[in-house]
């Protein structure tokens with residue numbers, strides 16, 4: 001079809017990772033906050049990182065390179081500064097670096113702005129606070145400085161802005177206003193910002209409106225029309241950029257806003273490409289987000305070629321840009337840094353650097369880049385066919401599952417009687433969520449063991465001693481159900497990944513989570529299976545040290561899935577169920593070893609929710625089944641717990657009930673038990689441990705305070721239904737405050753319990 005002389009489409013990037021290939025920005029920021037790095041040095045580090053990014057994209061041959069994708073902390077905070085909408089409580093006037101970080105981080109003077117997840121990513125942004133007293137005085141310093149900085153390097157960039165409607169939608173109203181009332185003032189500010197960019201010599205701007213892929217609340221479609229009508233007179237080409245999903249019922253809207261270009265996500269929503277092409281306005285540019293910005297697998301260039309060719313045939317290569325589906329912020333830097341990774345697995349991976357190269361080759365096409373296409377074909381086929389990633393027994397087992405594998409033998413009503421009798425727990429039993437303080441000495445020993453400077457035996461003895469101390473302390477405090485403390489775990493997902501087949505780990509695959517914080521997600525590349533028991537030894541050892549019941553601790557299938565890079569060659573549901581089967585065996589092994597209470601944590605269940613409500617039922621169905629598959633293989637007398645820790649559960653309560661865990665513990669301390677009313681309204685039948693101790697701060701709540709919270713819980717729940725526990729794991733706390741707080745917690749439980757005895 002396409003001959004070698006036919007013109008190529010353009011290539012564009014939407015954003016590059018910024019934390020630094022070796023997390024240079026993280027370390028500079030933390031030194032700066034600590035006071036051991038001068039501001040000038042922090043600025044210099046940042047400048048170097050930006051220049052490296054531009055240079056590398058230029059060298060790769062990208063046509064369109066972004067600027068303003070750098071941030072010292074968060075791009076949403078940058079947008080707030082840009083449009084002059086920073087909360088008044090942080091002062092007024094130009095935002096200095098010191099004030100910028102005050103808004104981002106808690107200090108003695110001020111609580112920082114709230115943070116929440118950026119769509120369905122693991123990136124967290126600072127939530128705009130909409131109120132009537134915002135100044136809306138634009139500050140284009142950073143935006144223009146970065147544009148000029150790149151220009152000096154010979155790169156005329158396409159600056160990135162968060163669009164006004166997405167920005168409004170992401171914020172929360174802090175006084176009684178409707179954020180939409182702020183639209184006129186906000187748009188005036190955006191006009192000024194865009195005007196400044198025109199003056200600076202920008203030709204194109206990338207204006208991010210991912211809000212177009214979610215269900216728009218009332219009034220927001222009109223807001224989009226109003227906003228983009230206002231921008232139409234500005235002599236600047238806007239690339240309206242949507243990502244993380246399909247436009248769905250906003251497709252007409254997105255195509256009708258009169259922007260010079262439209263970027264769509266063709267990875268998550270390949271089906272929308274033809275529809276969008278059909279709706280484009282004459283001469284409108286299409287940016288095809290065809291390289292996955294959310295995952296780390298090499299592209300299938302042949303398959304993509306088949307997506308691109310018809311688009312080019314229809315509108316001409318000069319109107320097409322090839323791009324990643326979203327900013328590359330969500331993937332690590334470079335697979336070349338992974339020298340410890342299995343070479344074969346590494347050849348299947350594509351990080352930011354590789355994705356940029358894929359774009360350039362893809363644009364050249366299968367003839368001009370024949371060798372690259374051939375190599376890609378080879379790798380792709382190797383990945384799909386790899387024997388090492390396939391476990392026939394696991395696949396077989398999945399096909400034989402029947403209803404009974406997803407159901408406990410008896411209903412909770414019957415189980416509860418058996419458990420009461422066998423476990424003999426008091427009313428309002430006390431317990432913790434699993435982890436105990438991960439102190440400096442533990443981290444040191446782990447690092448030494450990893451480096452090989454201490455032997456496995458020495459390390460193991462050390463952990464045993466920590467575990468024993470932890471158990472003695474829990475006994476002294478007077479907790480009813482003990483835990484072993486999780487000292488052997490570096491991280492609740494990584495630990496399980498390291499003990500399961502199908503996982504790979506990078507040494508440098510960091511992705512920014514928020515500010516200077518990064519995570520290094522495990523990679524699930526193959527079928528998941530468990531060669532031998534993972535936690536039984538620790539739980540049994542801990543149990544042997546005490547007469548009190550010991551709770552076994554596992555991370556649930558959905559949480560492992562959510563916090564990993566997951567293979568994309570089989571449905572997620574299948575990966576979740578493979579994980580569930582491995583955990584099911586672990587649960588049963590724990591039971592066989594005499595562990596009668598087993599907690600399967602699912603803090604990430606809610607965050608896996610799809611962005612569109614219409615996609616929720618399917619996700620909730622398979623994820624609830626994954627949990628049930630993992631936990632339902634035990635006897636009536638074995639008590640299954642789960643734990644979740646983000647406050648908004650109301651909208652998924654039926655699914656939480658459907659997990660059919662005997663006990664759920666969760667975060668409620670900060671919301672003063674508000675959430676429990678929803679559980680009551682729903683008629684939640686099983687037991688609940690509403691957290692009465694907020695572990696997110698070193699503050700020790702007094703006994704009276706916890707009695708108060710417990711009484712609030714008992715206003716709503718039946719006493720036999722209630723457990724007493726903190727609202728999350730204690731690993732970030734120190735021992736002294738932990739002992740004090742848990743002692744108060746046990747006394748609070750005793751006091752309230754005594755009231756029932758009378």
Ligand code: GLN
Pocket residue numbers: 433434435492553601603643644645728729730731
């Ligand atoms: N069991 C884990 C812990 O106590 C749970 C952590 C979590 O909810 N994120 O640390």
Ligand code: ZN
Pocket residue numbers: 433603643644645727728729
């Ligand atoms: Zn938690």
